[in-house]
Amino acid sequence: MQKNKCYEGEQRIYQITSSFLNGKTKFGIFLPPAALQGEQCSTLFYLAGLTCTEETFAIKAHAQRLAAQLNLILITPDTSPRGDDVAQGDHWDIGQGASFYINATQAPWKAHYQMESYLIDELYTLIQTEFPAHPDQIGIMGHSMGGHGALTLAFKYPEKFKSVSAFAPICEPSQCPWGEKAFSNYLGNDQSVWKSHDATALIRQKGMLFKDILIDQGLDDQFLSQLHPDQFEQACEAAQQPLSLRKHAGYDHGYYFIQSFMDDHLQFHAVQLEHA
Amino acid sequence: MQKNKCYEGEQRIYQITSSFLNGKTKFGIFLPPAALQGEQCSTLFYLAGLTCTEETFAIKAHAQRLAAQLNLILITPDTSPRGDDVAQGDHWDIGQGASFYINATQAPWKAHYQMESYLIDELYTLIQTEFPAHPDQIGIMGHSMGGHGALTLAFKYPEKFKSVSAFAPICEPSQCPWGEKAFSNYLGNDQSVWKSHDATALIRQKGMLFKDILIDQGLDDQFLSQLHPDQFEQACEAAQQPLSLRKHAGYDHGYYFIQSFMDDHLQFHAVQLEHA
Numbered sequence: 001m002q003k004n005k006c007y008e009g010e011q012r013i014y015q016i017t018s019s020f021l022n023g024k025t026k027f028g029i030f031l032p033p034a035a036l037q038g039e040q041c042s043t044l045f046y047l048a049g050l051t052c053t054e055e056t057f058a059i060k061a062h063a064q065r066l067a068a069q070l071n072l073i074l075i076t077p078d079t080s081p082r083g084d085d086v087a088q089g090d091h092w093d094i095g096q097g098a099s100f101y102i103n104a105t106q107a108p109w110k111a112h113y114q115m116e117s118y119l120i121d122e123l124y125t126l127i128q129t130e131f132p133a134h135p136d137q138i139g140i141m142g143h144s145m146g147g148h149g150a151l152t153l154a155f156k157y158p159e160k161f162k163s164v165s166a167f168a169p170i171c172e173p174s175q176c177p178w179g180e181k182a183f184s185n186y187l188g189n190d191q192s193v194w195k196s197h198d199a200t201a202l203i204r205q206k207g208m209l210f211k212d213i214l215i216d217q218g219l220d221d222q223f224l225s226q227l228h229p230d231q232f233e234q235a236c237e238a239a240q241q242p243l244s245l246r247k248h249a250g251y252d253h254g255y256y257f258i259q260s261f262m263d264d265h266l267q268f269h270a271v272q273l274e275h276a
Numbered sequence: 277m278q279k280n281k282c283y284e285g286e287q288r289i290y291q292i293t294s295s296f297l298n299g300k301t302k303f304g305i306f307l308p309p310a311a312l313q314g315e316q317c318s319t320l321f322y323l324a325g326l327t328c329t330e331e332t333f334a335i336k337a338h339a340q341r342l343a344a345q346l347n348l349i350l351i352t353p354d355t356s357p358r359g360d361d362v363a364q365g366d367h368w369d370i371g372q373g374a375s376f377y378i379n380a381t382q383a384p385w386k387a388h389y390q391m392e393s394y395l396i397d398e399l400y401t402l403i404q405t406e407f408p409a410h411p412d413q414i415g416i417m418g419h420s421m422g423g424h425g426a427l428t429l430a431f432k433y434p435e436k437f438k439s440v441s442a443f444a445p446i447c448e449p450s451q452c453p454w455g456e457k458a459f460s461n462y463l464g465n466d467q468s469v470w471k472s473h474d475a476t477a478l479i480r481q482k483g484m485l486f487k488d489i490l491i492d493q494g495l496d497d498q499f500l501s502q503l504h505p506d507q508f509e510q511a512c513e514a515a516q517q518p519l520s521l522r523k524h525a526g527y528d529h530g531y532y533f534i535q536s537f538m539d540d541h542l543q544f545h546a547v548q549l550e551h552a
Contacts (some may be wrong), residue, residue: 004532005496011532062338064535220281256280256287259340 007068008033011058020114020122021081026054027123028076032068035132042273043073043133044266045119045161047146047153050178051097054078060255063262070270073133077123079145081112093178094185100173101149102197104186113186115149120157137273139163141265143258144223148173151199151213151232158209163272165214165265167258168221171232172200178226200228200235208241214268215243216261218251283344284309287334292402296394297357298387302330303399304352308344311408318549319349319409320542321395321437323422323429326454327373330354336531339538346546349409353399355422357388369454370461376449377425378473380462389462391425396433413549415439417541419534420499424449427475427489427508434485439548441490441541443534444497447508448476454502476504476511484517490544491519492537494527 002013009032018025035041044067046057057063057076067074080086080099087108089095095109104113127133140161142150147169154164173179174194183194195201213236217229229245236243251257278289285308294301311317320343322333333339333352343350356362356375363384365371371385380389403409416437418426423445430440449455450470459470471477489512493505505521512519527533 004528004530005494005526005536006532007536059336059531062341062535064532065338065539218281250281252280254280255335256282256340259338260281260283263341 006030006064009064009068010036011064013054016126018118018122020118022112022114023081023083023086025081025118026078028054028058028074029131030058030064030067030074031131032071032073034071035073038132039071040132040134041071041073042137042139042270043075043127044269045075045077045138045140045150047101047140047142047149048076048079049142049144049146050079051092052079052146053097056255060259061262062259063266066263066266070266072266072270073127073131075123075127077119080115086112094181098145098182100145100179100182100186100197101153102186106186106188109186116153119153120160124160137162137276139165139269139273141165141167141269142169143167144253145170145178147171147215148179148199152197152202155199155202155206155209162276163269164210165268167216167261167265168218168223168227168253169199169215169229169232170227172198172228174198174201175231176226176228200232203232203235203239203241207239210241211272212242212244212268214265215245216264217245217247218253218257219247219249220251221253223253282306282340285340285344286312287340289330294394294398296390296398298390299357299359299362301357301394302354304330304334304350305403305407306334306340306343306350307407308347308349310347311349314408315347316408316410317347317349318413318415318546319351319403320545321351321353321414321416321426323377323416323418323425324352324355325418325420325422326355327368328355328422329373332531336535337538338535339542342539342542346542348542348546349403349407351399351403353395356391362388370457374421374458376421376455376458376462376473377429378462382462382464385462392429395429396436400436413438413552415441415545415549417441417443417545418445419443420529421446421454423447423491424455424475428473428478431475431478431482431485438552439545440486441544443492443537443541444494444499444503444529445475445491445505445508446503448474448504450474450477451507452502452504476508479508479511479515479517483515486517487548488518488520488544490541491521492540493521493523494529494533495523495525496527497529497533499529
């Protein structure tokens with residue numbers, strides 16, 4: 001375990017063995033001062049984007065200062081299974097660093113790429129047994145591929161996640177090149193299966209589940225054509241799912257954008273979880 | 277030039293040709309919103325530590341949020357000359373990434389390692405001609421090797437730097453292994469020359485020059501034995517140089533420590549420079 005004191009809390013990195021991922025995996029956790037003293041705290045999962053690791057958020061997202069003030073625990077899993085025995089992709093948008101947070105059904109991926117089960121049935125439980133995470137106050141957020149992960153997991157497991165937000169999420173992966181490549185590899189070519197892992201399709205199917213959803217999107221995002229925020233907005237309107245979709249002139253897809261609006265997301269979750 | 281919008285300001289990386297470094301070099305600059313609108317702003321140089329680059333601060337120090345609010349321009353030079361024709365060291369504590377911010381007089385270093393002249397006679401001027409830096413409100417700070425750089429340059433050029441602070445600085449390089457290795461390589465074995473590049477010796481020689489100096493030091497710093505904050509404190513006392521040396525239980529040498537106290541340093545400089 002790596003441990004660094006930070007804003008009177010602790011930023012830690014753990015390595016654990018995951019039965020679902022069939023190997024070792026790492027996750028980051030920021031424990032605010034209150035959590036170090038054993039106080040139950042609201043907890044946020046953050047799912048990172050393509051190529052990132054469990055450490056990216058801790059270094060680049062600039063969230064610890066306010067999380068320490070708001071008594072928020074921050075959990076950052078890796079973006080995929082890792083290791084020499086884990087299938088590699090042909091490019092950074094597939095394979096290691098690019099799990100899309102789903103359970104693969106296709107070879108060679110299915111042997112390790114069981115990220116949905118790892119997150120929901122393994123890490124989620126571990127966080128509650130090993131750390132003072134308030135069981136009724138757990139939210140989820142993410143960026144890009146991780147924004148897709150946050151939105152889909154929130155709509156698949158609303159009993160587990162009481163608040164959800166995203167930065168520049170892949171809102172409709174079944175209709176964009178990144179998602180088409182990932183889903184056809186991990187899930188096969190039956191596109192009806194893809195729909196249950198597509199936030200825009202899920203909202204249409206499940207209807208309103210959250211009081212609000214916060215999404216920030218930069219308008220100079222170099223990957224905007226992959227993200228489809230407007231389709232997601234239309235689906236939310238049709239489902240009467242409240243959505244705060246904020247578009248920001250001049251901001252791109254990276255962590256300088258994310259850090260600029262991180263405080264708003266932490267505040268959003270703190271308020272939603274307090275009233276959960 | 278790389279440019280990313282950040283807190284309504286811009287984080288940029290420039291590459292320039294330096295006559296003193298005898299080659300290309302990069303620096304980072306954060307321009308707060310006021311500077312983008314042409315308003316003259318207080319400006320802070322930040323000198324990074326061993327192995328870092330011009331980008332480390334921008335990613336890891338978490339300074340942009342408050343700098344945007346305080347209208348501070350932040351300048352982050354690289355930690356040494358770079359390139360295939362630039363002498364390499366045998367380890368990460370010497371050579372590229374480890375200039376110690378001085379002018380080397382010894383071969384093979386002297387061909388490129390002229391960081392003091394680059395900073396003072398080249399970059400300092402460029403910042404004032406190309407950006408809206410208020411000429412009378414420029415301060416300097418740094419970390420570890422860069423803390424040594426900040427303290428020594430402030431005491432060498434008090435007409436240029438009106439405020440100074442440091443995180444875990446190498447306070448007495450002529451008396452610690454890192455400094456002894458660097459100074460003997462870059463300056464040769466005449467230790468009387470070393471004294472003019474040693475903050476503790478400089479304070480003894482020059483006396484009180486600043487209203488205050490802010491230094492933060494973690495007490496779990498894995499390199500504490502190299503840093504000699506107590507010797508620096510004694511020299512300040514003898515010179516009647518006010519010093520705010522804060523020691524923090526549990527904090528180590530890295531950027532999780534730096535980010536925890538970054539806001540205090542920005543506030544410190546903003547106040548000092550406003551009254552400069």
